[in-house]
Amino acid sequence: MSPRTLGKFTIGVAYLTKLASLGVFVAALAAMSPIAALAQSAPQAGLPPVPGLDVPTTKLLAIGSFTAKGTPDKWKPLLPSEVRDTVRLYLAGKIDQWYLKQDQSGVVFMMNVTDPKEALELLGKFPFGKAGLMEFQIIPLGPIGPLRVLLSEPSK
Numbered sequence: 001m002s003p004r005t006l007g008k009f010t011i012g013v014a015y016l017t018k019l020a021s022l023g024v025f026v027a028a029l030a031a032m033s034p035i036a037a038l039a040q041s042a043p044q045a046g047l048p049p050v051p052g053l054d055v056p057t058t059k060l061l062a063i064g065s066f067t068a069k070g071t072p073d074k075w076k077p078l079l080p081s082e083v084r085d086t087v088r089l090y091l092a093g094k095i096d097q098w099y100l101k102q103d104q105s106g107v108v109f110m111m112n113v114t115d116p117k118e119a120l121e122l123l124g125k126f127p128f129g130k131a132g133l134m135e136f137q138i139i140p141l142g143p144i145g146p147l148r149v150l151l152s153e154p155s156k
Contacts, residue, residue: 055142057114059096062123063137065106070133078127085126094122106134116140 066075075082089095097110113119116138128134 055145057140057142059141060111060113060116060119061139061141062109062111062119063101063106063139064108064123064128064134065101065137066128066134067132069131070128074131075128075133078131078133081127089122114140 086095086098090098093112095109096112099108100106101108109123111119113122119138120136123129123136126134129136
């Protein structure tokens with residue numbers, strides 16, 4: 001076998017090995033996907049949690065959107081107070097990260113709070129909330145439960 005042929009063969013084997021690894025990874029994701037989807041949809045659909053996949057809520061994602069009343073002429077005068085209240089919650093450790101939605105239709109907060117009612121109560125005290133200019137969707141977040149599959153010992 002010539003060096004050139006050997007080089008092509010080696011490259012081909014390396015390519016097939018990477019391709020096989022990718023296939024195994026995709027198969028593992030596909031196998032976990034229905035379980036993960038069921039686990040994630042269970043609480044919202046009123047279904048019982050999937051045993052072994054339940055995880056604690058560690059943070060809340062709060063997605064704020066302007067209501068129909070939230071026009072610029074209504075929120076601009078309240079903006080300085082809104083920002084001060086946001087900074088206060090940040091400094092109190094209740095808000096971890098804060099963002100403006102790219103379409104400027106609201107804000108997104110990653111909150112260090114685990115109770116959705118507490119988050120809604122805190123955000124409802126903001127000037128925009130009091131004036132009915134913004135509403136929040138609260139999404140509880142936690143560790144990725146299906147990763148437990150990777151921790152199980154392989155059968156012998």
